[in-house]
Amino acid sequence: TQAPVNVTVTGAAGQIGYALLFRIASGQLLGQDTPVKLRLLEIPQAVKAAEGTALELEDGAFPLLAGTDIFDDPKQAFEGTNVALLVGARPRTKGMERGDLLEANGGIFKPQGEAINAGAADDVKVLVVGNPANTNALIAQQHAPDVPAERFTAMTRLDHNRALAQLSKKLGVSVSDIRKLAIWGNHSATQYPNVFHAEVGGRNAAEAVGDEKWLADEFIPTVAKRGAAIIEARGASSAASAASAAIDHVYTWVNGTPEGDWTSAAVVSDGSYGVPEGLISSFPVTAKDGKYEIVQGLEINEFSRTRIDASVQELADERDAVRKLGLI
Numbered sequence: 001t002q003a004p005v006n007v008t009v010t011g012a013a014g015q016i017g018y019a020l021l022f023r024i025a026s027g028q029l030l031g032q033d034t035p036v037k038l039r040l041l042e043i044p045q046a047v048k049a050a051e052g053t054a055l056e057l058e059d060g061a062f063p064l065l066a067g068t069d070i071f072d073d074p075k076q077a078f079e080g081t082n083v084a085l086l087v088g089a090r091p092r093t094k095g096m097e098r099g100d101l102l103e104a105n106g107g108i109f110k111p112q113g114e115a116i117n118a119g120a121a122d123d124v125k126v127l128v129v130g131n132p133a134n135t136n137a138l139i140a141q142q143h144a145p146d147v148p149a150e151r152f153t154a155m156t157r158l159d160h161n162r163a164l165a166q167l168s169k170k171l172g173v174s175v176s177d178i179r180k181l182a183i184w185g186n187h188s189a190t191q192y193p194n195v196f197h198a199e200v201g202g203r204n205a206a207e208a209v210g211d212e213k214w215l216a217d218e219f220i221p222t223v224a225k226r227g228a229a230i231i232e233a234r235g236a237s238s239a240a241s242a243a244s245a246a247i248d249h250v251y252t253w254v255n256g257t258p259e260g261d262w263t264s265a266a267v268v269s270d271g272s273y274g275v276p277e278g279l280i281s282s283f284p285v286t287a288k289d290g291k292y293e294i295v296q297g298l299e300i301n302e303f304s305r306t307r308i309d310a311s312v313q314e315l316a317d318e319r320d321a322v323r324k325l326g327l328i
């Protein structure tokens, strides 16, 4: 059998971590042929809770789990890591300005980027889940100059899955009948779920919907504000669905997208579609041979253009803010 793949999970004692770790251990992250070794990173106060989760992981008796190690030092946690899931972040608390939030997260993602640069395996793949995910990913990437930039991604797969679910309900079809949906821009309220390239049973999805007002006033806000709706209903933010999307993101990255379809991920822009080079923005992407690539040559209509531009502007503003703070 294969040597275990090292998977580092930060924020391992948090609620996403709790939902995520058991799915990794059961083989859903990388596939049923691949043993994994978990490396959990937490802040010192949460190490004990992470140890509790490690006891439960042991009790899962997962044949593919080759062991679990716990760290409070990023340098050690990212040593030899092949897949890094950066989940732990500083949430926005009451009265916190955007600048404070970016600064607090810079204090997390800068040292983590440096630690990945110093010690991760040559093939490391990084997924940032912790918010503000795109800009946290940018900060980490900027502090890992020896790692190819394309290995740093941020998660918009939950938004993608939410959009798939809403569209499938509207059209009364299964999610597996829908192809080529995509989230563009920032993982925030400005994100743009685009159905104009999507296909449903071979038909254009926007035509199948045939209701631009529904797209503008129902679909887009429902997808973009779903996080708030979950908090309102559950009294806690989405965790199991976020963990599920993280599994999907990495599984697709490693195993590829099916022929004739794509998915959504925030990746480093190469300047495509007018998105400034270097920003980590969501695009329609295909995956092949362990690489995500931006789908090229799509026509962008007026409806989409204004919405993509607004979300990308927000990303550029966040980048400028972290630059000003000296974080990149």
Ligand code: NAI
Binding pocket: 010, 011, 012, 013, 014, 015, 016, 017, 041, 042, 043, 046, 087, 088, 089, 090, 091, 108, 128, 129, 130, 131, 132, 133, 155, 156, 157, 158, 159, 187, 237, 238, 239, 242
């Ligand atoms: P949580 O608060 O339950 O857990 C976060 C954990 O991170 C805590 O255990 C905390 O001790 C840990 N942590 C904080 N700083 C750390 C550091 N420097 N190193 C290692 N661990 C650290 O939060 P939850 O619900 O698990 O969410 C985690 C993040 O994911 C949040 O930022 C949330 O906004 C984000 N999120 C992103 C989504 C996306 O679609 N991109 C979807 C849902 C949540």
